[in-house]
Structure formats: structure tokens, C-alpha cells
Amino acid sequence: MKDRIKISDKVISSSQPSEEEIKKLPQQGFKSVVNLRATGEDEQPLSPKDEGDLVQKLGMKYLHIPVSMKEGIKPELVDQFRREIELLPAPVLVHCHTGKRAGAFTMMYSALKEELTGEEALQKAMSIGFSCDVPQLKAFFINYIDLHKKVD
Numbered sequence: 001m002k003d004r005i006k007i008s009d010k011v012i013s014s015s016q017p018s019e020e021e022i023k024k025l026p027q028q029g030f031k032s033v034v035n036l037r038a039t040g041e042d043e044q045p046l047s048p049k050d051e052g053d054l055v056q057k058l059g060m061k062y063l064h065i066p067v068s069m070k071e072g073i074k075p076e077l078v079d080q081f082r083r084e085i086e087l088l089p090a091p092v093l094v095h096c097h098t099g100k101r102a103g104a105f106t107m108m109y110s111a112l113k114e115e116l117t118g119e120e121a122l123q124k125a126m127s128i129g130f131s132c133d134v135p136q137l138k139a140f141f142i143n144y145i146d147l148h149k150k151v152d
Contacts, residue, residue, distance in 0.1 A: 003099040005129050007110050010090040013102035017095060019045050019054065026058050031089035034081070036096040036105060038066040043097065061088050067101050073140050075147075081105050082112070103130045104141050111145050118142030118149075 004014040016037070017025070025033065033055045035048050046054065048064045055062040063084055067077055085092060094102045103125065111121030122142060125132070132138045 005099070005103065007106045007128075011085070011092050011094060011106050011110065013099060013106040014093060014095045015099040015102075016043065016045065016097050017093070022046075022051065022054055023058065025055075025093060026060060030060060030091055030093050032061040032063070032092040034063045034065065034085065034088070034092060034094040034102075036065055036067045036081075036094065036101045038068045041097060063088060067096070067105070069101070069134070069137070073101070073104070073137065075144060078105060078108055078144055082109050085109060100132065100134060100137060104132070104137055108141060108144055112148055115150055116145065118145040121145050 004012055006012050012030075022033070033051075035051055037044060037048060039048050048066070052062040052064055065077055065081055065084070067073055085094075094106050096102045107121055107125045107130065111118075111124070116124065119142060122132075122138070125141075132141070
């Protein structure tokens with residue numbers, strides 16, 4: 001699995017793992033997998049349902065939150081992600097196709113826990129290896145964090 005980035009001790013984001021890589025996750029200590037890919041995307045080794053069945057068969061928890069860049073990221077999906085990831089046993093692997101959605105969602109989650117601003121979170125994300133060349137994703141990322149940050 002390329003593009004694996006450790007966000008915290010609880011959360012790691014990555015691009016799409018192969019079926020063989022998924023089978024190795026329990027030995028690597030993972031307890032949960034979150035799939036942000038929509039059904040029918042290109043280059044899916046397993047459908048979200050089949051991936052969920054495999055993950056659960058391996059003894060891990062599975063969460064599927066379909067996020068389509070074509071339809072745009074919706075704040076409700078990030079809200080759902082932030083709520084549900086708290087309930088999953090850690091460490092959690094969060095993935096999508098290339099790792100951009102997974103990186104954005106995990107960094108928004110982390111930034112709000114750390115009470116960072118959108119710009120601070122973007123700087124931190126870039127410092128640990130994320131690159132965001134999708135303007136609408138970058139704008140959503142900053143705005144979502146700034147709108148949901150606790151006010152002092």
C-alpha cells in the first residue's frame with residue numbers, strides 16, 4: 001500500500017490497499033478499516049461490500065462512507081466520519097483510491113481534535129506528506145475546519 005501516512009496513533013490514511021494488503025492488516029495491528037470509495041469507482045480490487053465482508057472475516061471493524069468527488073464532498077459526510085471513527089477500535093486505516101479523500105477526512109478529524117485553524121491544518125498536512133492539487137478539496141478542507149473549530 002503506497003501513500004500510507006500516520007496522522008496519529010489512532011489513524012493512518014492511505015490509498016487503496018490490495019486484497020492481499022488487506023489480509024495483512026491484522027498482523028500489522030489494525031483493528032478497523034474505513035473505506036471512503038463510492039461503489040463502482042475505477043480500479044477497485046473489491047466492491048465496498050466485498051471489502052467489508054473480508055475485513056470483518058479477518059476480525060476487524062469496517063465502516064463504508066461513500067464520498068464521490070464528482071458529487072462534491074458534503075459536510076454531513078465529514079460529520080458522520082468524525083462521529084463514527086470515535087466508535088471504532090484503533091488503530092484505524094482510512095483509505096480511498098489515491099489517498100486524497102482519506103487524507104482530507106483524517107486531517108479534518110485530527111485538526112479539529114487539536115483545535116487547529118484550516119490554514120494551520122493545511123500546513124500540518126503538507127508537512128507530513130500530503131499534497132492537495134484539487135482546489136475544491138483544499139477550499140472545502142479549510143472552510144470545514146474553520147466553521148467547526150471550537151470558538152474560545
